[in-house]
Amino acid sequence: MYKLHLILKYLRRRYIAWWSLLAVSLCTTMVLVVISVMGGWLNMFEHSFQGLTGDIVVESVTLSGFPYYQEMIDKMRQQPGIEAAVPSIYTFGIINIGNLKTAGVQVLGIPIEQIGKVNRFPQSLYRQYNQYVEQAKETKDPQERQKLMEEAAEHAAHPSFKLPLPADDYRKNSDLGKVRTDPSTFPGMIAGSAILEIRRDSTGRTVGRDPYKYKIPVKLTTIAIHPGEIGVNLSEKSEAVYWIVDDSHTGLWQYDNNFVYVPFDELQKDLQMTAAPVRNIETGQDIEEPARTSELHVRVREGYDLQQAKQQVQDVVTSVMQEHLGQSSVFYPPPEVQTWREKQRVWIDAIQNEKLLTVILFGIISLVAIFLVFCIFYMIVIEKTRDIGIIKSVGATSSGVAGIFLGYGLAIGLVGSLLGLLTSYLIVHNINELHALLGELFHVQIWNPEVYLFDKIPNTMSWRDIAVIVPIAIISSVLGALLPALRAARMHPVDSLRWE
Numbered sequence: 001m002y003k004l005h006l007i008l009k010y011l012r013r014r015y016i017a018w019w020s021l022l023a024v025s026l027c028t029t030m031v032l033v034v035i036s037v038m039g040g041w042l043n044m045f046e047h048s049f050q051g052l053t054g055d056i057v058v059e060s061v062t063l064s065g066f067p068y069y070q071e072m073i074d075k076m077r078q079q080p081g082i083e084a085a086v087p088s089i090y091t092f093g094i095i096n097i098g099n100l101k102t103a104g105v106q107v108l109g110i111p112i113e114q115i116g117k118v119n120r121f122p123q124s125l126y127r128q129y130n131q132y133v134e135q136a137k138e139t140k141d142p143q144e145r146q147k148l149m150e151e152a153a154e155h156a157a158h159p160s161f162k163l164p165l166p167a168d169d170y171r172k173n174s175d176l177g178k179v180r181t182d183p184s185t186f187p188g189m190i191a192g193s194a195i196l197e198i199r200r201d202s203t204g205r206t207v208g209r210d211p212y213k214y215k216i217p218v219k220l221t222t223i224a225i226h227p228g229e230i231g232v233n234l235s236e237k238s239e240a241v242y243w244i245v246d247d248s249h250t251g252l253w254q255y256d257n258n259f260v261y262v263p264f265d266e267l268q269k270d271l272q273m274t275a276a277p278v279r280n281i282e283t284g285q286d287i288e289e290p291a292r293t294s295e296l297h298v299r300v301r302e303g304y305d306l307q308q309a310k311q312q313v314q315d316v317v318t319s320v321m322q323e324h325l326g327q328s329s330v331f332y333p334p335p336e337v338q339t340w341r342e343k344q345r346v347w348i349d350a351i352q353n354e355k356l357l358t359v360i361l362f363g364i365i366s367l368v369a370i371f372l373v374f375c376i377f378y379m380i381v382i383e384k385t386r387d388i389g390i391i392k393s394v395g396a397t398s399s400g401v402a403g404i405f406l407g408y409g410l411a412i413g414l415v416g417s418l419l420g421l422l423t424s425y426l427i428v429h430n431i432n433e434l435h436a437l438l439g440e441l442f443h444v445q446i447w448n449p450e451v452y453l454f455d456k457i458p459n460t461m462s463w464r465d466i467a468v469i470v471p472i473a474i475i476s477s478v479l480g481a482l483l484p485a486l487r488a489a490r491m492h493p494v495d496s497l498r499w500e
Contacts, residue, residue: 019241019479020376021416023369028420028473029427031363035465036428038355040458045351048252049344054086054297055306056313057343058350063091065228068320075316081309083301084117086110087293089267091222095195095260097244098216103195106258107222109267112159112190124160124248125190156376161188161263164214165245183286187266189218189242194257195250209247220240220262222271227292228330238270239290268293290324296335306339313337316419320389340417342387369473373412373480377405378487397485410479413474421470424461431457 036310060066073085089109107349116122123129132152136145163186167252200210224236242262250256268274289379300309314337321334341348 001389020369020373021412021419021478023372024413024416024473024477025420025423027369028417028469029424031359031469032420032424032461032465033427035081035355035359035433036424036461037458038351038358039462039465042281042351042355043460044217044458045344045348047249049347052122052250052252052339053117053340053343054253055300056298056337056339057335057342058313058317060335061223062227064229065294066321066332067290067292069291069293069323071297072296072316072320075320076296076313077315078310079312080302081301081312082298084114084299086114086118086297087264088115088295088297089264089271089273090294091225091267092117093220093222093260096219096221097196098218100216105195105260107220107267108259109264110261110262111264115297116156116159118297121248121250122156124153125159125246125252126193126249127214127246128159130249143436157402160334161190163188163247164220164245186241188245189220190246190248190261191244192256192259193247194253195260196244196247198211198247198249213246214246216244218244220260222267222270224270226272227332236272240266240270242387250252259463275468280338306361310337310339310384328384351375355409370476370480373409373477374483376408376453377481377484403485405481405485406478407447409485410474412481413477416477417470419475421466428459429459431459441460 027035058072073087074084076082089107091109093105093106093107094102095105109229111119112122129152132148132155134149136152139145139148193209196208196213198206200206219239219241220236221239223232223234224238225232226236238275248256248259275291276289277287283437298309298313301308315336321332374474
């Protein structure tokens with residue numbers, strides 16, 4: 001009982017020990033904030049990349065694509081681990097937005113009515129999903145909130161490239177590149193939000209989402225690349241006019257700043273990847289060149305082993321390509337089969353290594369807390385030499401005296417780590433608001449989405465990290481008090497009482 005009494009007394013009245021408590025608290029805060037941001041950054045990478053592709057991706061090694069994809073899809077659907085498979089076409093192009101902006105972009109042709117079966121792309125759309133979610137968050141009426149969320153879910157289940165406005169609203173803006181066609185016949189395009197200059201400013205507010213941007217025609221220029229040809233034939237270029245019907249905000253900067261999405265059939269036609277009759281040079285016979293695609297995105301059934309499903313997809317791709325070997329007028333390199341993580345392994349591995357290195361560096365810096373606890377407790381032991389002699393003279397054992405200072409260190413570690421946990425939670429939970437406040441006060445943007453790829457700082461903490469860092473902080477404090485505690489335990493009562 002006397003040990004607890006002395007521990008609480010020292011904790012309340014020995015103000016010098018509060019510096020060690022502060023050191024433990026700051027080190028705990030620092031490590032938890034860093035590991036939470038870095039870990040959250042990694043989780044955002046994984047969540048975003050997985051949400052933009054299928055669980056498994058069958059990808060052409062060339063821009064000319066690969067054939068027999070529909071046969072592959074039909075066979076994949078028969079596999080026990082495969083839930084759905086959807087094609088997409090990937091290429092590069094140049095867009096001209098109403099003669100206001102010209103930029104090089106990456107173009108993705110998708111069958112939008114099917115894409116939600118394999119990824120979360122429909123949930124990135126603002127006009128067809130996120131505007132309803134934002135309105136639902138702002139409304140206080142539970143029934144209205146539920147209605148808005150149901151409408152968002154309905155749009156996410158049935159996304160579309162259809163023009164959201166009547167044809168008359170587009171007619172006055174339809175003269176782009178001397179195009180005189182009825183504007184209602186132009187297909188729809190979905191643009192990455194940053195392409196339309198929709199972004200978060202330094203205060204965290206979304207700016208640039210102006211209604212007029214959805215009434216400006218966009219000319220997309222692409223070039224067809226045929227299999228077996230060397231180089232690019234500029235005469236094969238295609239110019240198509242679209243209307244921007246929505247913007248996609250994935251939160252991943254490299255997608256939002258570079259990608260536009262168009263109907264799969266339209267892009268397949270423009271790139272001359274549809275089925276077409278050709279003459280086989282070797283046999284002289286007319287054959288039909290099969291339609292081609294660039295990628296297949298595959299959804300794996302929930303709970304099914306991803307690597308096993310990948311093998312099933314690989315077997316299907318290999319068997320289909322071998323079955324049709326020699327039937328085409330040109331040779332098609334076999335497409336590559338990867339899981340979503342393997343496809344993005346360069347990014348993910350880099351972030352994992354950065355997280356590990358950062359945690360190690362900040363862990364080394366945190367050794368300062370142990371050294372500070374040691375120095376302060378050593379000073380306290382020297383200062384309390386007479387007190388130690390009195391305690392021992394009335395019957396306290398050496399282990400009891402050591403227990404006082406080890407318990408003191410434990411109390412410092414416990415209180416300091418809990419304060420650090422609370423502080424780090426408040427910082428991480430409000431880190432985007434703090435970043436916005438810094439932007440308003442100092443007009444600086446510390447978190448640049450062009451560098452960190454996300455326009456939002458991760459603001460979640462992992463309980464697994466907390467379960468590791470907090471005990472380490474407590475143990476470190478006890479270790480810092482260990483040598484002073486042993487010195488106090490070895491003191492002789494008579495020598496302690498004679499201390500001046």
